[in-house]
Amino acid sequence: MTLPKVLIVGAGGIGTINALALDLNGKADATLVVRSDYNLVKEKGYEINSSMYGNFHNWRPNHFVPSIDVAAKEHGPFDFIMVTTKNIPDGPSSCESIIESAVTPGFTTIVLMQNGIDIEVPMKKAFPNNVVLSGVIYIGSSNENGVVTAKGTDTIRIGSFNDNPKEFAAMEKFAEIYQIEGKNTVVVDHECRKARWEKLVYNVSFNPLTAIVNMDVNRCQIHGANETLIRPAMRELIAIAKSDGYDIPEKTMEFFIHIGDGFFYCPSMCIDTRKKQLMEIEVILGNPLKVAEKNGVDAPILNTFYNLLKLKQMQLKEDKGLVKIDKEDYVGNNSDEYPSIFIEKNNLK
Amino acid sequence: MTLPKVLIVGAGGIGTINALALDLNGKADATLVVRSDYNLVKEKGYEINSSMYGNFHNWRPNHFVPSIDVAAKEHGPFDFIMVTTKNIPDGPSSCESIIESAVTPGFTTIVLMQNGIDIEVPMKKAFPNNVVLSGVIYIGSSNENGVVTAKGTDTIRIGSFNDNPKEFAAMEKFAEIYQIEGKNTVVVDHECRKARWEKLVYNVSFNPLTAIVNMDVNRCQIHGANETLIRPAMRELIAIAKSDGYDIPEKTMEFFIHIGDGFFYCPSMCIDTRKKQLMEIEVILGNPLKVAEKNGVDAPILNTFYNLLKLKQMQLKEDKGLVKIDKEDYVGNNSDEYPSIFIEKNNLK
Structure with a gap:
C-alpha cells in the first residue's frame, strides 16, 4: 500500500x-x-x-x-x-x-x-x-x-x-x-468557525498590543492593561463573534487572560516586529473587523489597533524595500508660515 | 532702574x-x-x-x-x-x-x-x-x-x-x-483656555500617533492615517473641548492636518521615545481625557492612545531604572497546561 x-x-x-x-x-x-x-x-x-x-x-x-x-x-x-x-x-x-x-x-x-x-x-x-x-x-x-x-x-x-x-x-x-x-x-x-473565533480572543488582543508597545504580555498586565486594553479588546471580539452567531463565554476570556501568568513572553506578532518581519494583521484583525462592519458592531479599540499596525506594517515594508516613499512627491505647505497663518485664522484678540 | x-x-x-x-x-x-x-x-x-x-x-x-x-x-x-x-x-x-x-x-x-x-x-x-x-x-x-x-x-x-x-x-x-x-x-x-484646546488638536493626535508607531507625520499620512486615525482623534478632542465650552472649527483641524506637508518630521513625543526620554502623556492626553470623563464625552481613540502610551512610558521608566519588575513576584499558572485546560473548558465534541 x-x-x-x-x-x-x-x-x-x-x-x-x-x-x-x-x-x-x-x-x-x-x-x-x-x-x-x-x-x-x-x-x-x-x-x-x-x-x-x-x-x-x-x-x-x-x-x-x-x-x-x-x-x-x-x-x-x-x-x-x-x-x-x-x-x-x-x-x-x-x-x-x-x-x-x-x-x-x-x-x-x-x-x-x-x-x-x-x-x-x-x-x-x-x-x-x-x-x-x-x-x-x-x-x-x-x-x-x-x-x-x-x-x-x-x-x-x-x-x-x-x-x-x-x-x-x-x-x-x-x-x-x-x-x-x-x-x-x-x-x-x-464546524470549526467557533474554534477560530475562540482562539482569536487571545490573538486579537495580546498579539496587537504587544506588537504595538513592544513589551511582553506580562509587563503589559502588570502595568494595568488587563483593565485598560486587553479585556476591552477581547470583549469587542466576543461581540463580533456573537454577531456572527457564536457565543463565547466570559470564562474563555479569563482563561486567556491568565494563560501566561509568570512567563514574561512575547506572542508571535511582537516577535515579528522585533525581527522586522511582516505581521498577520489582516487575518487576525482585518477580517474580524470586516465582520464587525457588516454586522454593525462597534469595535473602536480593535479598529485603532488595526490602523496602528497597518502603519507599522508599511514601515516594515519600506524597510524591506517592498514600498518606496519618494519625498519629492509630497512637497506641499511651508511650515514656516505656521504661526502667522494660525493666528490670523483664529482671529486673536 | x-x-x-x-x-x-x-x-x-x-x-x-x-x-x-x-x-x-x-x-x-x-x-x-x-x-x-x-x-x-x-x-x-x-x-x-x-x-x-x-x-x-x-x-x-x-x-x-x-x-x-x-x-x-x-x-x-x-x-x-x-x-x-x-x-x-x-x-x-x-x-x-x-x-x-x-x-x-x-x-x-x-x-x-x-x-x-x-x-x-x-x-x-x-x-x-x-x-x-x-x-x-x-x-x-x-x-x-x-x-x-x-x-x-x-x-x-x-x-x-x-x-x-x-x-x-x-x-x-x-x-x-x-x-x-x-x-x-x-x-x-x-482667556487662554481656548488657545490651549486649539493647540491640543495638533498635539493630541500627531504626538501620540508618531510616538506609538515610531514613524514621521508625513509617512503616517501617506499611508492613510488622516482618515483612519488623525482626523478621528482630532474630532474626539474637538468634542471634548466643546463639552468644556470651547468651539473649535473644522478648519483648525484641516490647518493642522496640512501644517507639515512635505516635511517628513517627527513631533517631540516621537523624538522622546527614540531618545528613550519620558513623554508628556498626562498633560497632552490624560488631562483632556479627565475632562471627557467628567462631561461624558466618548473618546475611544484617544483613550487607546493614552493607554498604549502609558505602557510605553512604563517601559521607558524601567529602562531608566525608575521602575523595577521582579519576575519572581509574578509566577502563576503553568502554560504547559494550556491545551488540555482549554479543550476541557470548552467541551469539544
Whole structure:
C-alpha cells in the first residue's frame, strides 16, 4: 500500500513539529519545505526539544526540499498540503500563490494550520475543486535557527469550513495519519468557525498590543492593561463573534487572560516586529473587523489597533524595500508660515 | 532702574531662544538654567541658527547656571520664571518641585511655556500666592547638543488662566520685556483656555500617533492615517473641548492636518521615545481625557492612545531604572497546561 503523501509548507515551530509527528507515526510520506534553513538542515539537521515527542539531535525529515516547485516535481502529487507559513495577504506572496505549484486540482486536500477568521475564502477561490480544511493548533513551539522547542501538548482541532461529507472524510483521514496515541491529540470538529473565533480572543488582543508597545504580555498586565486594553479588546471580539452567531463565554476570556501568568513572553506578532518581519494583521484583525462592519458592531479599540499596525506594517515594508516613499512627491505647505497663518485664522484678540 | 529678573528653566529649543530674545531686548536680567549642557555652554556657548533673531556663534546667555538652586542663590529673587521644561507629572520630578527653590511666594510670576490643558492646577496648588500665566508658543525650535535651530516666527500667546487684573498686569509686563518689534510677537490673551484646546488638536493626535508607531507625520499620512486615525482623534478632542465650552472649527483641524506637508518630521513625543526620554502623556492626553470623563464625552481613540502610551512610558521608566519588575513576584499558572485546560473548558465534541 502506498502511503498518503503530505507536504508541509513552512518550517517554523509548527511545521517542523508536524513533520516530526508524521515521520514518527509512519502513516504518511511527508515532505517538509525548508526555505531559509535548507543548508543548515542539510548539514546538521534540527535540534528538537519537545515535551510530547522527546528530544532529537541532528534530526532530518524523511524528505525536505528547498522549494515548493522541487517538492511538486520530486515528491508529488500530494494527498495533503499542510500550510503552516504565516498568512499575510497584504504581503508580497499570498498563501494561494505560495502553494499553487504543488496543488493537484480536485485531489489535494489543503489544511490551513493558521490563525484568523475567513482565511479559507481566498484559498477556496483559488482552488475551487479542492477540499480546504481548518487546522487550529494548540502548542507553544518555536524554531530558532534549527533549534525547535515545543511545549505543552500537540493538539490539532481539524475542522470543516463547509460541514460537508467530502470534508469529513478528509478530516478522518488526516486524523488517522497524524494521531499518535498518548503523544498528540487530533480533535475532529465538524464546524470549526467557533474554534477560530475562540482562539482569536487571545490573538486579537495580546498579539496587537504587544506588537504595538513592544513589551511582553506580562509587563503589559502588570502595568494595568488587563483593565485598560486587553479585556476591552477581547470583549469587542466576543461581540463580533456573537454577531456572527457564536457565543463565547466570559470564562474563555479569563482563561486567556491568565494563560501566561509568570512567563514574561512575547506572542508571535511582537516577535515579528522585533525581527522586522511582516505581521498577520489582516487575518487576525482585518477580517474580524470586516465582520464587525457588516454586522454593525462597534469595535473602536480593535479598529485603532488595526490602523496602528497597518502603519507599522508599511514601515516594515519600506524597510524591506517592498514600498518606496519618494519625498519629492509630497512637497506641499511651508511650515514656516505656521504661526502667522494660525493666528490670523483664529482671529486673536 | 533695576531690570526685572527672569529665570528660564529648561534649556531646550524653546528655553534657549527665550533667553536669547530677552538678552537681545535688554529689558530684563535673564538667567538660563542649563543642566546637561552646562560644561558645553561654558566652553563654547551655543550655535544659534534662527530665522527670527539671526545666527550667533559661541553665544552665551548673560547668566547661565547649572541648577535652580544656584540660580536662586546668585541671581534671584525673580520677577518671572519661564518654565520651558517638559511637563511630566508622572515622572520623577514635577514642575512644581523643580522650580520650588527659585519661587518667591507672593512675588514671582510663573509662566508655563508648555502644552496641554489644566497644567496650571498643580502649580497653583503648590504656589497659591503667586501669579501663574499661560504661555502658548508657536515656533519650530530644537537644541541638539548646543546647536539651536529655530524656524518660523517666535510667537507667544501669553494668557490668563483666571481672567483677573493681577494676571493682566503681569501679562502686560511680560509682553513689554519680551516683545521686539519686527522680530517676535507677544499676543496678550485674556482667556487662554481656548488657545490651549486649539493647540491640543495638533498635539493630541500627531504626538501620540508618531510616538506609538515610531514613524514621521508625513509617512503616517501617506499611508492613510488622516482618515483612519488623525482626523478621528482630532474630532474626539474637538468634542471634548466643546463639552468644556470651547468651539473649535473644522478648519483648525484641516490647518493642522496640512501644517507639515512635505516635511517628513517627527513631533517631540516621537523624538522622546527614540531618545528613550519620558513623554508628556498626562498633560497632552490624560488631562483632556479627565475632562471627557467628567462631561461624558466618548473618546475611544484617544483613550487607546493614552493607554498604549502609558505602557510605553512604563517601559521607558524601567529602562531608566525608575521602575523595577521582579519576575519572581509574578509566577502563576503553568502554560504547559494550556491545551488540555482549554479543550476541557470548552467541551469539544
